[in-house]
Each structure stands twice: as C-alpha cells, then as structure tokens.
Amino acid sequence: MKKSPLMRKTPLKRGSWSRKSAPLPEGIKPARKTAIKSRVKRPTVAEGSKYLAACRGEPCYLLAVHGWTGYEDPTVVPCHSNFSKHGKAGARKADHRYTVPGCMWCHAWLDTGTELYEVKVAMFDSAIARWEPVRARKMGMEQTELEEA
Numbered sequence: 001m002k003k004s005p006l007m008r009k010t011p012l013k014r015g016s017w018s019r020k021s022a023p024l025p026e027g028i029k030p031a032r033k034t035a036i037k038s039r040v041k042r043p044t045v046a047e048g049s050k051y052l053a054a055c056r057g058e059p060c061y062l063l064a065v066h067g068w069t070g071y072e073d074p075t076v077v078p079c080h081s082n083f084s085k086h087g088k089a090g091a092r093k094a095d096h097r098y099t100v101p102g103c104m105w106c107h108a109w110l111d112t113g114t115e116l117y118e119v120k121v122a123m124f125d126s127a128i129a130r131w132e133p134v135r136a137r138k139m140g141m142e143q144t145e146l147e148e149a
Contacts, residue, residue, distance in 0.1 A: 051096035052078045054135045061127040062106035064113075075104040081128075082110060083121055100127040 055078040059069050062079060079102035082088055086098040102110065110120060 048096040050139060051099055051135070054138050055099060055101040058101040058134075060103040060106055061100045061131045062102040062110060062123060063127065064109045064115075064123050065103075065105040073103050076101045077104070077107060078102075079107045079110055081124055083124065098128065100124070100131045102127070 055076065057072050058076055059071055060066070060073055060076055078096075078099040080088070080096075081094040081098040083094070086094040088094040109115065110124065113120070
C-alpha cells in the first residue's frame with residue numbers, strides 16, 4: 001500500500017477543443033444542439049397544501065374497511081387517488097384536488113389491498129362525491145371554482 005499521494009510529473013496540456021485556442025468570430029453564437037424544453041408548471045406547496053389542510057380534523061370518507069364513524073380519527077390522512085383518470089401515472093401522484101380523508105386502514109386498503117380495481121374505483125368515487133361539498137364549504141370555495149382548479 002502506497003502512503004505518499006500520487007503526484008503528476010508533467011502538467012496537463014490544453015486540448016484543441018478549448019475556446020481560448022479557437023474563439024468564434026464576432027457576432028456568431030454557438031448553435032444549440034437541442035431546443036430549449038418548456039416545463040409543465042408544477043403546483044406550488046401553497047397551492048396543494050390548502051387541499052391537504054382541508055383533510056385535517058375530518059372523519060374517514062373512504063369507508064372501505066369500516067362503516068361511517070362521524071368522529072375525528074387521529075389516523076386520518078389525505079389519500080390521493082391511484083387512478084389514471086385523476087392524473088396518476090408512474091411515479092407521479094394524482095392532483096391534490098383528488099384527495100379524500102381516510103384512516104390508515106382504508107388508506108392501506110386503497111394503496112396495497114388485494115381488492116379488484118373496479119371496486120377500488122367505485123369506493124374512491126363515492127368517497128370523493130361525499131367529500132367535495134364538505135371540502136368546498138370548509139375551504140370557502142364554490143363547487144365550480146373547485147372543478148376549474
């Protein structure tokens with residue numbers, strides 16, 4: 001095992017690719033190899049957090065594992081849709097407007113349960129239908145504003 005650091009005996013030579021060795025003529029810009037790609041505007045934290053904050057202090061709306069309780073459950077979290085019709089694709093989550101409050105058991109059922117896809121879609125659609133008017137009142141928005149967002 002060598003204990004002393006490696007030392008270069010001769011300095012590196014400048015390659016012919018350097019701009020200093022062959023500058024471009026005045027007024028000519030280098031050509032771009034690919035076009036500039038425009039990115040899709042992603043929602044900011046503030047835009048999405050209002051939908052997620054509306055789920056706090058609510059009972060479970062999924063009702064997949066249990067019946068309606070009507071009381072605040074400490075395990076309730078916003079459950080995002082897992083379906084492509086709501087914008088879910090690959091590693092991308094569905095939009096925040098497609099969230100419903102769900103307890104940890106119903107959330108696990110929705111994400112990893114062995115139930116048929118059609119049953120999960122039906123349960124989530126019924127949950128979002130019950131949740132949207134409540135969320136609109138809680139957020140102080142009209143139903144038409146939520147649909148446009």
